[in-house]
Amino acid sequence: EDALAQTSVSKEQIAHRRRLMDEWNAWRKRVENELAEERELAGLPPIDTREDEGVEVIE
Amino acid sequence: MRPILLQGHTRSLTQIKYNREGDLLFSSAKDHVVNVWFSHNGERLGTYNGHIGAVWTVDNITFFNSLSPSTCIAASKLLLSGSADNTAKLWDVRTGKCLHTWEFHTAVKRIAFSEDDTMALAVTEQQMGYQGAVAILKIDSVLETGEQDEPFVINPEPTKAVVAAWGYLNKYLIIGHKDGMISQYDWKTGQKLNSKHPHSDVITDLQMSPDRTYFVTSSKDKSAQLFESNTLNPLKKYVTDCPLISASITPIQDFIIVGGGQDAMQVAGTSRGKFECRFWHKILEEEVGRVKGHFGPINTIAVHPDGKSFSSGGEDGYIRVHHFDEDYFKFTYPEFQHIGA
Numbered sequence: 494e495d496a497l498a499q500t501s502v503s504k505e506q507i508a509h510r511r512r513l514m515d516e517w518n519a520w521r522k523r524v525e526n527e528l529a530e531e532r533e534l535a536g537l538p539p540i541d542t543r544e545d546e547g548v549e550v551i552e
Numbered sequence: 553m554r555p556i557l558l559q560g561h562t563r564s565l566t567q568i569k570y571n572r573e574g575d576l577l578f579s580s581a582k583d584h585v586v587n588v589w590f591s592h593n594g595e596r597l598g599t600y601n602g603h604i605g606a607v608w609t610v611d612n613i614t615f616f617n618s619l620s621p622s623t624c625i626a627a628s629k630l631l632l633s634g635s636a637d638n639t640a641k642l643w644d645v646r647t648g649k650c651l652h653t654w655e656f657h658t659a660v661k662r663i664a665f666s667e668d669d670t671m672a673l674a675v676t677e678q679q680m681g682y683q684g685a686v687a688i689l690k691i692d693s694v695l696e697t698g699e700q701d702e703p704f705v706i707n708p709e710p711t712k713a714v715v716a717a718w719g720y721l722n723k724y725l726i727i728g729h730k731d732g733m734i735s736q737y738d739w740k741t742g743q744k745l746n747s748k749h750p751h752s753d754v755i756t757d758l759q760m761s762p763d764r765t766y767f768v769t770s771s772k773d774k775s776a777q778l779f780e781s782n783t784l785n786p787l788k789k790y791v792t793d794c795p796l797i798s799a800s801i802t803p804i805q806d807f808i809i810v811g812g813g814q815d816a817m818q819v820a821g822t823s824r825g826k827f828e829c830r831f832w833h834k835i836l837e838e839e840v841g842r843v844k845g846h847f848g849p850i851n852t853i854a855v856h857p858d859g860k861s862f863s864s865g866g867e868d869g870y871i872r873v874h875h876f877d878e879d880y881f882k883f884t885y886p887e888f889q890h891i892g893a
Contacts, residue, residue: 510836510885513835513836513837514835514836517806517835520780520787524765524766524780524782525763525765527765527782528720528763528765531720531721532721535721537721540763
């Protein structure tokens with residue numbers, strides 16, 4: 494029974510964490526879109542956050 | 553995760569900053585100098601001599617996404633410092649030469665380049681009949697003409713500004729106040745656009761996320777908090793058991809690193825080497841780890857722009873550079889493992 498109770502607690506915990514992650518990701522999407530639109534309006538290139546940024550490809 | 557100890561300052565550290573590439577670490581301290589170090593091995597590259605008081609603040613360009621790539625390249629060669637000698641100085645990073653000095657009536661407590669590197673803000677102290685202020689310095693015109701325009705000055709209210717940063721696209725300034733208030737100011741008109749009062753004590757640090765859409769504050773009220781830049785809406789809160797002096801956002805893992813500590817007087821002899829940088833999960837608001845080592849309060853924390861290491865500067869006069877080990881990058885909550893990172 495104890496083990497069961499613990500499982501249900503951790504299930505709630507998992508659900509809580511999932512919800513926080515989902516909320517965060519949805520918020521990030523919104524502000525990243527806002528920023529992209531404002532940069533475009535200002536005539537600026539989109540932000541490139543890829544790790545290979547700055548690496549020049551020589552062909 | 554064996555830290556590298558940078559010994560060179562003879563008094564407390566006040567601020568540390570990585571450059572854009574992350575190969576250099578700049579440090580300001582109460583010993584009147586700014587130092588520059590190689591971040592990978594801790595070797596000291598040079599010292600910027602010229603201030604005649606404690607250096608409270610230093611800035612170089614750290615973000616990847618500035619407005620104009622051409623000015624960024626120039627700015628990575630530039631360094632700004634602010635001091636208790638009532639001046640702000642602009643330095644050539646490579647030669648160590650002071651290119652310009654701005655004089656104020658009071659100490660310069662915080663300095664920060666704008667996103668396009670053409671301007672900077674300088675937070676000046678309130679004392680002896682002078683109101684605390686935020687001055688806007690024109691870096692580009694100083695470099696072009698060698699002469700400075702009279703800086704535009706904002707007088708934040710109702711309590712003085714202690715820390716400040718630029719919003720993305722230089723839309724506004726975000727200011728942290730002595731009484732725990734945060735505010736948004738139009739730097740062109742000096743008008744207050746928005747304010748909130750999330751902290752109950754002085755705000756000690758304010759650092760932007762890499763894209764400046766959100767920022768973290770630390771406070772003597774023992775908490776660090778996360779806010780959306782455009783609205784100042786609160787996003788997250790990290791409640792600790794000690795006064796916080798610095799907080800930084802990590803670019804790889806979703807962490808916040810906070811540091812601080814009681815004044816040395818209050819804990820003398822009992823907690824040698826026990827001052828800790830605490831890692832909090834940025835989104836879940838849970839503490840996930842601690843890194844100890846300093847012999848006094850942690851005054852300043854900075855994360856390498858690639859997210860693979862971080863540094864802390866202490867009241868003890870040392871800078872500790874920590875390179876994260878494998879475990880750090882593998883860290884995840886069990887239930888999120890399948891989501892992939």
